[in-house]
Amino acid sequence: MFRNLYADTRNILLSRGFHIALRVIAIYQIFYFLLIKIVFIFALKQTMAAEEVAFIFANIAAFLVTAATLYISEREFSNGCIRNKIISGVRRTDAFLSAVIGGMLQGALYAMFACVISTVISVLFTGGYMTFSPPEIADYWLIITMACMTIGAFSTSLIMIFGGSKICYVIGLLIAFVIKVTNAFVLDALYPTKGFCKLTGTKLMAYRFIDRFIPYSYLASEPHYDMPSYLIGCGGLLIISVVIGLIVFNKKELS
Amino acid sequence: MEYIFKAKGLSKNYGKFAALADVNMEIPKGAIYGFVGKNGAGKTTLIRVMTGLQKPTQGTYELLGKAVDDKDISRARRRMGAVVESPAIYLDMSARDNLIQQCLMLGLPDYDCVDELLSMIGLADTGKKKARNFSLGMRQRLGIGVALCGNPDFIVLDEPINGLDPQGIIEVRELILKLNKEKGITFLISSHILDELARVATYYGFIDKGHIVRQMTSKELREECRKSIRMKVSDVGLLTKVMEEKRIDYKVVDSNTADVYAELNFSEVAKDFEKVGCTIINMQERDESLEAFYLSLLGGNDNVQKSVC
Numbered sequence: 001m002f003r004n005l006y007a008d009t010r011n012i013l014l015s016r017g018f019h020i021a022l023r024v025i026a027i028y029q030i031f032y033f034l035l036i037k038i039v040f041i042f043a044l045k046q047t048m049a050a051e052e053v054a055f056i057f058a059n060i061a062a063f064l065v066t067a068a069t070l071y072i073s074e075r076e077f078s079n080g081c082i083r084n085k086i087i088s089g090v091r092r093t094d095a096f097l098s099a100v101i102g103g104m105l106q107g108a109l110y111a112m113f114a115c116v117i118s119t120v121i122s123v124l125f126t127g128g129y130m131t132f133s134p135p136e137i138a139d140y141w142l143i144i145t146m147a148c149m150t151i152g153a154f155s156t157s158l159i160m161i162f163g164g165s166k167i168c169y170v171i172g173l174l175i176a177f178v179i180k181v182t183n184a185f186v187l188d189a190l191y192p193t194k195g196f197c198k199l200t201g202t203k204l205m206a207y208r209f210i211d212r213f214i215p216y217s218y219l220a221s222e223p224h225y226d227m228p229s230y231l232i233g234c235g236g237l238l239i240i241s242v243v244i245g246l247i248v249f250n251k252k253e254l255s
Numbered sequence: 256m257e258y259i260f261k262a263k264g265l266s267k268n269y270g271k272f273a274a275l276a277d278v279n280m281e282i283p284k285g286a287i288y289g290f291v292g293k294n295g296a297g298k299t300t301l302i303r304v305m306t307g308l309q310k311p312t313q314g315t316y317e318l319l320g321k322a323v324d325d326k327d328i329s330r331a332r333r334r335m336g337a338v339v340e341s342p343a344i345y346l347d348m349s350a351r352d353n354l355i356q357q358c359l360m361l362g363l364p365d366y367d368c369v370d371e372l373l374s375m376i377g378l379a380d381t382g383k384k385k386a387r388n389f390s391l392g393m394r395q396r397l398g399i400g401v402a403l404c405g406n407p408d409f410i411v412l413d414e415p416i417n418g419l420d421p422q423g424i425i426e427v428r429e430l431i432l433k434l435n436k437e438k439g440i441t442f443l444i445s446s447h448i449l450d451e452l453a454r455v456a457t458y459y460g461f462i463d464k465g466h467i468v469r470q471m472t473s474k475e476l477r478e479e480c481r482k483s484i485r486m487k488v489s490d491v492g493l494l495t496k497v498m499e500e501k502r503i504d505y506k507v508v509d510s511n512t513a514d515v516y517a518e519l520n521f522s523e524v525a526k527d528f529e530k531v532g533c534t535i536i537n538m539q540e541r542d543e544s545l546e547a548f549y550l551s552l553l554g555g556n557d558n559v560q561k562s563v564c
Contacts, residue, residue, distance in 0.1 A: 003359060003360060003361075003362040004360055006359055007356055007359040007360040010356060010359065011345055011348075011356065014345070014347055014348055014352065015345070015347045016347045075346070079341075079343060079344060079345060079346060080339070080340070080341050080342065080343035080344075081343050081344075081345060083308060083339060083343060084337075084343030084357075084401065085360060086306070086307055086308055086332075087306040087307065087308070087332060087335065087336075087337045087339070087343075087411075088332060088333060088335075088336070088357070088360060088361060088405075089329040089330060089331070089332035089333035089335075089361075090329070090360065091329055253303075253308070253309045253310070254303070254308040254309065255303070255308070
């Protein structure tokens with residue numbers, strides 16, 4: 001298991017998809033910062049607060065982590081490397097768990113990289129944080145990291161369940177897109193800018209559930225629940241992905 | 256005889272379609288086993304079952320002495336390498352990195368074998384060039400190199416020379432022969448290029464519609480494909496009498512037909528036959544290639560006539 005995990009980690013770090021994802025994160029954050037900076041300098045004529053740009057990674061995190069993990073895992077399948085592992089005597093359970101942990105690792109690395117870029121930009125080019133305290137900033141990044149790790153694991157298990165089929169790109173990205181759109185409605189209904197929340201009964205429960213326990217939602221707004229809720233949400237999706245994935249992958253006929 | 260792989264009553268169904276039906280097959284240790292069959296005959300399915308990618312619907316097999324349901328089968332698989340359909344390589348890594356990756360996965364204590372393997376597969380001078388930029392032949396050789404990590408006892412190659420140029424084919428062939436001779440590695444090679452297979456294989460297995468039609472040694476195959484004259488005569492008993500007297504090697508096919516393995520002086524033979532009262536009805540020179548033998552065994556008799564010299 002561990003030697004396989006080591007080999008998988010090495011593969012991730014050397015793969016083109018991983019490096020492209022890091023570049024996208026850096027370029028997105030820098031360009032977004034420059035754009036906002038221009039607005040603040042020329043239009044608003046104010047000093048920009050760090051909050052304006054600090055957590056912008058969360059906007060693209062679900063799509064980026066999904067796309068990158070799907071790409072790297074799918075390539076392992078299409079290049080025959082998963083097949084080679086089984087042929088070389090790696091147990092299916094080990095191969096699956098190692099891939100899922102690899103997906104989590106990718107999610108964590110992307111979030112950490114984004115955090116570093118964000119910190120550099122915030123410290124050097126903004127007026128500093130106005131509303132967030134250091135523990136809140138740390139909490140926010142922790143929740144982003146946890147959500148990215150869970151999305152990475154979920155996407156990887158999708159690939160393993162579907163045997164490397166390209167359909168996973170559609171499913172994975174569609175889920176990210178649908179939840180992103182749903183979240184806009186959910187947040188709007190739960191926390192309206194004018195007036196109070198008008199939701200009641202089952203609808204309220206469903207909206208709350210999405211907001212509270214679906215890790216994709218954690219990237220849509222600032223943290224507003226307690227840490228156990230986030231842990232339950234991330235842990236729940238992770239357990240579901242692993243259990244279903246293991247059952248399917250262990251019975252799967254590989255070609 | 257010690258066998259690397261033994262299948263007994265192996266079947267594999269996809270819904271109602273039987274890809275493998277009651278396959279019994281043995282691969283002797285140290286052999287280069289040429290696995291021959293048409294497209295869709297069941298070659299790749301058998302390889303997939305053998306390598307653990309798919310489970311058999313029925314039957315059982317033993318790999319390196321471990322039964323398919325043995326807990327230690329995955330340990331046995333670690334003594335096996337395979338290139339199934341396409342080489343299993345990481346395109347974002349160099350040849351060296353790919354071999355190190357496989358060493359890591361197998362849990363080898365060091366990477367001492369990597370340099371030797373790179374030289375063996377002729378990729379020692381590729382440096383940091385990514386596998387993505389390799390030619391098809393280089394990828395194929397790298398795939399074989401990956402399969403060779405950890406000194407396996409058994410290597411499965413599914414269509415190993417597909418898409419290779421003549422130089423690449425020669426290199427792969429020489430590599431297989433070298434590994435078999437020097438390291439005693441047993442090979443299972445599935446290929447459509449029969450003439451090429453005939454240059455390396457020491458055993459053959461012919462598969463058709465999921466059944467193993469025949470298994471034979473290369474010696475037996477040579478015997479089958481030996482240059483001969485097929486003689487159709489009025490009485491094969493009289494023919495054998497003449498052949499015995501003349502000490503000529505022959506094989507009786509049926510009551511009227513025999514294959515004679517010698518250069519014959521026809522006028523002399525005709526006289527000898529006349530003496531004993533045997534009439535020659537027909538004579539045909541035969542020189543079957545593996546291709547012709549394959550076609551005669553697995554159907555397509557029209558083609559056989561064309562292939563027989």
